[in-house]
Amino acid sequence: MSDNFAYPVGLRLSGRRVVVLGAGQVAQRRLPALIAAGADIVLISPSATASVEAMAEAGEVRWERRKYQDGDFDGAWYALITTDDPQANAAASAEAEARRVWCVRSDDAEASTAWTPATGRSEGVTVAVLTGRDPRRSAAVRDAVVEGLRDGTLAAPRHRARGPHVALVGGGPGDPDLITVRGRRLLAEADVVVADRLGPRDLLDELPPHVEVIDAAKIPYGRFMAQEAINNALIEHAKAGKSVVRLKGGDPFVFGRGMEEAHALAEAGIPCTVVPGVTSAISVPAVAGIPVTHRGVAHEFTVVSGHVAPDDPSSLVDWAALAKLRGTLVLLMAVEKIGSISATLIEHGRAANTPVAVVQEGTTATQRRVDATLATVAERVAAEGVRPPAVVVIGEVTALASGNHR
Numbered sequence: 001m002s003d004n005f006a007y008p009v010g011l012r013l014s015g016r017r018v019v020v021l022g023a024g025q026v027a028q029r030r031l032p033a034l035i036a037a038g039a040d041i042v043l044i045s046p047s048a049t050a051s052v053e054a055m056a057e058a059g060e061v062r063w064e065r066r067k068y069q070d071g072d073f074d075g076a077w078y079a080l081i082t083t084d085d086p087q088a089n090a091a092a093s094a095e096a097e098a099r100r101v102w103c104v105r106s107d108d109a110e111a112s113t114a115w116t117p118a119t120g121r122s123e124g125v126t127v128a129v130l131t132g133r134d135p136r137r138s139a140a141v142r143d144a145v146v147e148g149l150r151d152g153t154l155a156a157p158r159h160r161a162r163g164p165h166v167a168l169v170g171g172g173p174g175d176p177d178l179i180t181v182r183g184r185r186l187l188a189e190a191d192v193v194v195a196d197r198l199g200p201r202d203l204l205d206e207l208p209p210h211v212e213v214i215d216a217a218k219i220p221y222g223r224f225m226a227q228e229a230i231n232n233a234l235i236e237h238a239k240a241g242k243s244v245v246r247l248k249g250g251d252p253f254v255f256g257r258g259m260e261e262a263h264a265l266a267e268a269g270i271p272c273t274v275v276p277g278v279t280s281a282i283s284v285p286a287v288a289g290i291p292v293t294h295r296g297v298a299h300e301f302t303v304v305s306g307h308v309a310p311d312d313p314s315s316l317v318d319w320a321a322l323a324k325l326r327g328t329l330v331l332l333m334a335v336e337k338i339g340s341i342s343a344t345l346i347e348h349g350r351a352a353n354t355p356v357a358v359v360q361e362g363t364t365a366t367q368r369r370v371d372a373t374l375a376t377v378a379e380r381v382a383a384e385g386v387r388p389p390a391v392v393v394i395g396e397v398t399a400l401a402s403g404n405h406r
């Protein structure tokens with residue numbers, strides 16, 4: 001048996017009296033977890049930090065503005081002593097000991113009858129780490145475990161059957177680090193991944209061998225439309241009890257047909273989770289040193305699909321109205337039609353010398369940026385052999401001197 005070996009336990013404090021002495025930084029850090037546990041918290045301290053005061057004002061703790069007195073732990077289940085007065089702390093911990101109230105003393109671990117572990121939460125799992133008297137190590141272990149659970153690198157599959165389910169995950173613009181933590185975790189838990197050509201392809205290499213990766217572009221679609229074939233693949237695999245992730249480039253709802261997939265799944269009665277992603281419309285300019293807004297330069301940015309030419313009857317875009325805006329225009333899928341798009345914008349009033357930047361394969365190792373003006377962009381794109389995927393950014397923000405960027 002060792003004095004450094006604590007017995008771990010989860011206290012269920014809901015509605016139970018917890019007394020906290022002191023209302024400085026330590027109390028401020030500890031109170032939220034006690035509040036979340038539903039404890040009946042009495043806070044005893046002549047003064048408090050602004051954040052603790054706000055908790056009292058919100059009715060989350062009962063604050064008695066005074067110093068500790070003998071008897072304060074009467075009826076308490078748990079006590080936290082955090083004042084900077086060692087004498088008061090010693091008297092209070094002696095009272096806690098006499099009343100058999102578990103007590104944490106922030107100024108003296110040895111005099112404490114309980115230790116606060118480093119805690120963290122991820123998706124219903126509480127992680128609590130104790131390392132004797134090395135709080136930094138506890139925090140580091142906690143961070144590693146929580147991070148691993150969040151991003152799926154620590155495999156902890158749920159063992160309760162979830163039933164058919166599909167996650168529509170926005171994978172970000174291509175760099176594998178730019179998927180969200182939730183997206184990465186769902187990917188790590190998947191049995192089947194239906195992936196697009198764009199997006200973080202590198203992440204697919206990390207998947208365990210049992211995971212079936214389906215290239216959405218290669219799904220045979222016979223008499224179906226390609227999208228319908230993808231929808232059917234999602235539905236079939238989910239119905240077969242697989243955990244299915246539809247991994248999409250950027251954000252699923254920005255020119256991503258994500259809602260069509262969500263509707264198809266709803267019609268088939270299959271629950272679906274949408275995980276937003278970092279859209280190329282903002283992130284690709286950003287990594288090339290272009291902010292889509294900038295104080296005093298652009299107060300708006302508009303994201304437009306350039307996949308159909310302005311004079312195409314199926315176009316839903318009012319290019320004449322866009323030409324009148326002063327802010328930033330971000331065009332996706334516009335490489336092919338850039339000539340007719342730039343000519344239309346100039347024709348309706350956007351200045352021909354407006355600076356333009358085209359960023360190809362943004363956030364990947366092959367990223368490149370080509371600068372031009374509205375008048376020259378079509379010619380520059382052809383001369384430089386720019387190919388999709390590329391984002392076209394039109395506006396003064398592209399001419400801002402940028403700092404270090406790739």
Ligand SMILES: C[S@@+](CC[C@H](N)C(=O)[O-])C[C@H]1O[C@@H](n2cnc3c(N)ncnc32)[C@H](O)[C@@H]1O
Pocket residue numbers: 173174198199249250251252253254255256278279280281284331332333334359360361362363364388389390391
């Ligand atoms: C069908 S849209 C999908 C957009 C995606 N849902 C998003 O939020 O980024 C595809 C277009 O996004 C842009 N795009 C996506 N990833 C890109 C990247 N890494 N670099 C440049 N453009 C990209 C290109 O304009 C491409 O033609």
